[in-house]
Amino acid sequence: MRRATAAVLLLATATAAPRKRKLSLPRLGSIATKTGAPFLTSQPLLNLLLGIRLRYASWGAPVAHWWPRGGPSSKRAEVIDAPKPETDLRDPAKTILVVTTASVPWLTGTAINPLLRAAHLAQARPAGRVCLYLPWLEPDKQKEVYGDTAHFKTRREQATYVYDWLCNIAKLPEAATKLRIAFYDAHYHRPQGSIYPMGRTVEALRRPDFTRYSLSDKDIGEWRPDAVVLEEPEHLNWYSFVEGHSSSWRSSTDHVVGVIHTHYVRYAATERMCPGPLGYLVHPIVGPYKACAALLMARWMTNGHCHRIVKLSGTLPRVGNDDAEIIANVHGVRDDFLEIGSRRAVTHPYSSSSDARLSDALAEPSKPRTKGAYFIGKLLWQKGLGELASLLVASQKEFGGDLPDGAIHVVGDGKDRRAIENRFRQLKVPSVFHGRVDHADELCRDFRVLVNPSKTEVLCTTVAEALAMGKWVLIARHPSNEFFYDFPTCLSFDSKKEFAEQFAYAVRHEPPPLSPKERRRLSWAAATERFCDASLMPSSIRLRFHQRLACFLHVHLGRGFRGDVIRSIAGAGLSVGRQSAYVRAKERAAAGGDDVPVAAVKDEEVPEAA
Structure with a gap:
């Protein structure tokens, strides 16, 4: 009172x-x-x-001072409690379900990082204790996401592909024998470039036909995990199907950990509603309100479904209570990146980054020579490709019209690739565009410096991989990059002139080798330890009223026809929004005994949005 x-x-x-x-x-x-x-x-x-008024930054994102990001804002958060023993994920007897929004062969962070987290958690416990819950796209929808990399007719085929990737690419054969893989129905939403769940997800865990694939067999039956890890909890629950309290992830276990990967608030603020001149006119007005709506939705979903919230960096706005959320980098890099770095380590003397003056940058390049600079990632404007082009133009002017060490290589693919290529061509930036390849591919191994000016990332996985490979990384000075500042091969910039000097220095000097301690910080072994620490919950923490209310509103507003209408209007469209219609169509097909593929049901009952 x-x-x-x-x-x-x-x-x-x-x-x-x-x-x-x-x-x-x-x-x-x-x-x-x-x-x-x-x-x-x-x-x-x-x-x-x-x-x-929400002030508008020059690059199109609302200022992040809507409320404080870090630090305790309540007396309760200042109390240091002993952690609950039942929330310690180091206990090998615990069963863990890891749920994510993407799967290999899509080489995106939300596919690779949850897979490796689940594999390292499985490695430390008996077989079958960890299950990875992946989206299943129907065969006719897979090419749009996976390209020509792979095509799966059955879920067993995709599970086999994931196990092969773990054994041959990630070099984790022991983890592959212990990990179990399950699938939930999903749909690729083309306008947003994202995969969303379709039909039952958490409800399927209690069904007698819940299937978990192993390396050579499968288990069928009800499965109740001791802990659930939701990779991107807001994304998983925005448009999900609900049929009551059983649709809450907290109903399946007393320990739900949400790991936030993506800054959807920034994405909503920078994404234009329509192309062309109209988009430029409307965006400054609509952008802040879209960002505010995305933030409200993120707070609603995380508070409604999670006990513990892990944010990868301080750039994210606050989405939960100070006693429920924590900032920790719980991602690592594969061992093959560290092996590449140890093989190419250069031990001859080098100049420090603090000596990166213009005269030093123009000095004779050191030996042995490697290729110059590159960018790798999704080719989206939100990834900072527009800023990269502007920075390279400024560097050209700084050095008399030419880029030091030649063209910039851009590795990756995405919906904005053609527009980005045109922008680079119009600005006369020397560049070479490659397709989508793994970062450990031969194409990327000999580059000397990774350039990533993005400020929309939460924690850039490719930067950590480049550090492990023994490269220079040139990144913007931003809260999302704070974890990397301590590494000797990290160069940061805050202006175009500083970027030009650091860029020229990096492409003309070999990076120093990392120490064993620095290499350990980048590994998945260290990341798993940080994750287990971050997942611990203080003993005095209890669910608050607003968390229970958020769950109640979501699982009841989203039911039936009413839920379909709300989801469709909220941005899901007809393809993803009509979750209840999708489930009813599947049930009718199953009751009729017809072997109707999911794609056919979706085409009949849930037509594509125009």
């Missing part, structure tokens, strides 16, 4: 009293903390109540 009274008084004072200093949310947050009403700082509606 005292806190509620303080909140009302604070709001009345903030809106009515004249102030010499401009009232901002960070300032209001500090005032609220002192007055005993810190929960106000986490309410997006405060923007409307105070009439505070």
Whole structure:
């Protein structure tokens, strides 16, 4: 009652009293903390109540000062509790379900990192204790996502491909024998370039036909895990099918950990609603509201389905309570990246990065020579490709019209590839575009410096891989990159001139080798330890009212025809939004005894959005 009274008084004072200093949310947050009403700082509606405008940054993303990102904002968060023993994932007796939104052969972070996390968790416990829950795309939809890499007619074929990837690419044959793989129905949503679950996911765990594939066999039957790891919990639950309380992930276990991979708020802020000049005009007005809606949805889904929230870096806005969320880099790199780095380590003297002056950058290149600079990743504007082109143009001007060490190599593919190629061509940036390949491929091994100016990443996996391979990495000075600053081969920049100097220095000097301790920090063994530490929950933590309310609203608003309408209007379209219709069509097909493929059901009952 005292806190509620303080909140009302604070709001009345903030809106009515004249102030010499401009009232901002960070300032209001500090005032609220002192007055005993810190929960106000986490309410997006405060923007409307105070009439505070969302300022717009020059590159198109709203300023991230809607509320504080880090640090405890409540007295409860300052209390240090002993962790609950039942939340210790190091216990080999625990069964763990890892759920993700993508699968190899799609070489994206949300496919590779959860797979390797599940493999390393499985390695330390008996066979069958860890299950990886992957999306299953129907054969006619696979080419759009997987390209010509692979084509699977059955789920067993895809499970075999995943096991082969673990054994031959990741070099984890022991983990492959212990890991189990299950599939949920999914659909590729072309406008958003994402895979979304279709039909039952958490509900399927309790069904007698729930199938888990092993390397050479399969297990069928109900499965109740001791802990669930949701990779991208907001993405998994935005448009998911619900049929009541059983659709809540917290109903399946008392320990649900959500790992947030992607900054969807920034993506929503920078993505234009329509192409052409109209998009440029509308975007500055609509962008902040889209970002605010994405943030509200992310907070709703994570609070409604998770006990513990792990954020990969401090660039993410706060989505949960301070006693529920933690910032930790729980990703690592495959051992083959570290092996590549140890083989190509250069031990001759080198200049320090602090000596990267213009005169030093123009000096004779060191020996042995390797190829120059490259970028690898999805070819999307949100990945910073536009900023990269502008930075390279500025570097050309700095060095008399030519890039030091020749053309930049761009490795990867994506829906914006053609537009990005045209931009580089128009700006006359010397560049070579390659297709999608694995970062450990021969094509990428001899490059000397990875350039990644993106500020929309949460934690860039390719930067960690390049560090492990013994390359220079040239990255923007940004909270998402703080984990990498301590490495001797990391060069950061904050201006075009600084980028030009660091770029020229990197392409003309061999990087120093990493120490064993630095190599260990990048490994998946260290990342798994950090993940187990981050997953521990303090003993005094209990679910709060707003967390229970978020779950209740989601599992009841999303039921039946009403849920289909809400999802379709909210951005899922007819292809993903009509979850209940999809489930009913499958049930009718099963009851009729017809061997109807899922694709046919989807085409009949859930037509593609125009």
